[in-house]
Each structure stands twice: as C-alpha cells, then as structure tokens.
Amino acid sequence: MQCPYCHVDDDRVIDSRSTDGGNVVRRRRQCNACRKRFTTYERAETETRLQVIKKDNKREPYDREKMRKGIQLACYKRPISVQQIDELINRVEESLFRRFEREVPAKAIGQEICRLLRQLDKVAYIRFASVYLQFKDIGELVNEAIEVQEEPDIPPGQQPLFDGA
Template sequence: MKCPYCGHPDSRVLDSRPTLDGTAIRRRRECLECGARFTTYERYELLPIIVVKKDGRREAFDRNKVLNGVLKACEKRPIPYETLEKLVEEVELAIQKTGYTEVPSRMIGELVMQKLKNIDQVAYVRFASVYKDFREIDQFLEIVKELKKNEEGTS
C-alpha cells in the first residue's frame, strides 16, 4: 500500500480488524520509509453503481463524495467519524441490496437523510437544506416542525 504522506510503495500492517457490520477490514499501517501511520479499508467489490443526477447525467457512485457531504452537515457536531463512516457504509450497502446498477441521486439523498435524522437532528436539517435546495426560511421551519412533531409522537 502506497504511503499517502511520502508516496513510498511499502508499508506494514500493524493491526487488522473487521468493521462493526463486518463488510470491510480496517487495517492500521505504518510506512516503512517515513514511519507515518494511516488507516486503509479492504472491501469486497460489487457491481458498479451508476448515479443518475437530476439533470440526467450519469456518474459512478463515489462513497467519498457522500462522506464529504455528511461531514459538512456534521461540522462542529459531537459525532464520531466512525459513526459517519458507518452511515456511508450502510447507505452503500442499501443501494447494493436493491440490485439496481443505476440509482437516482434522490435515492441516495433520502437514505442519507433517514440515517442522519436518527444520529443528529441539526446535521439532518443542514443536509436537508442543501439536498432539498432550500431557498426560503419557511422551508427550514417546515422541516423543524416535522422533527418536533416526530419527537412529540415518540415521547
């Protein structure tokens, strides 16, 4: 595995363990050249997923793109990185389980919102505001009312 810091092609594995859901192996590595430590994930390869955008364009599913969107929504929130990594893993697995090789971007956004709603309501509102392209304050109020209603229903 190539070192992300110095580019040296060799590293040694310090620790290996399965992820919580067992769909990947997490490996802690150390570069043999500079001594830097980094983490890699080994996953089984499934059918490629093509995302159909709102405007009809198609692009390969990129789990890092989903993770970056979730990270932005969760900025300055007390949510461990591992929780967000698990969320993205669950979304990707849910898409794979559909059996479709092409999925609308809308489906990915909805899956992420469902998961975020259960993790952190502020992050959920942030993600929803970008995903649903909020343009007016009333749209924020509507989603907050929905959260309050759901909260009262479960109390």
C-alpha cells in the same frame, strides 16, 4: 451472474450486505431458471461501477468519498464521531446496494442519507436536507426543523434498515 448449477445468466438478488469493512459485498442470488440459490462475493471495485443518475439525467460513477464529504460538512462541529459517520455510510450503502444493481438515482442516495441522519443528529440533518431536499422556501425548512426537533436521536448501529423497494 451465471448460475453455477445450470449456467444460465438470469438471476435476482435476494440479499446483499457489506462485509470486511465495506470492501466486499456478499450477495445471495436466486437463479430464475433453475431456482437454486447461490452466493457471490464481490470486491468493492464492482460497486464503483454503480452509476449515479443525476438530476440532469447524466451518469457519474458512485463515489463513497463524495458522499462522506457531504455528510462531514453537515456534521461540522456536531458531537458525531468519524466512526459514526462511517457506520452511517455503511448503512446507506447496504440499503442502496440491496435496492439498486447498476444505476441509482442521486435522489435515492440523498433521501437515504437524510433518513439516517435525521435519526442521528437533527442539526446535521437539517443542514444536509437544506441542500438535498431543496425546500421551496424558508418556511418549509423551518417547519421541517420544528418537526424534527420532537424526534429522539438513534445511534447508527440501532437504526432500522430501509426495507421498502
């Protein structure tokens, strides 16, 4: 982004959050040249330009609906509302868009979904994780299931955001 003060195109994103139901992303940026801060509002189409790096190193455009399908499948017949799934996806996106500008490894998306789903619903988490974490064998999967069983459920609105980079 070009800095509105000194017009140098060199900045870093300090903070990034979705507004307007996830259609607009508000970013706080700091110019690396003059150190002034400015805010940009970017429509969702910018986000569709985010590329996902797949395991075979091929790239494909980030697809919110594809992610939703995977989560919905994991949540099949679980006491989870459409609204809760939406909130969860918003949290995942907030975290991803904050950490990745242009390309995001598919693994990072899977991990973030796992992290939030684990807090929301253990059965859904285990279903999702069994696909995305690719456990070595059934024993590893069972161990994970036993460990998760001990944890409390946390609604998406109360889940902490991932802050590490």
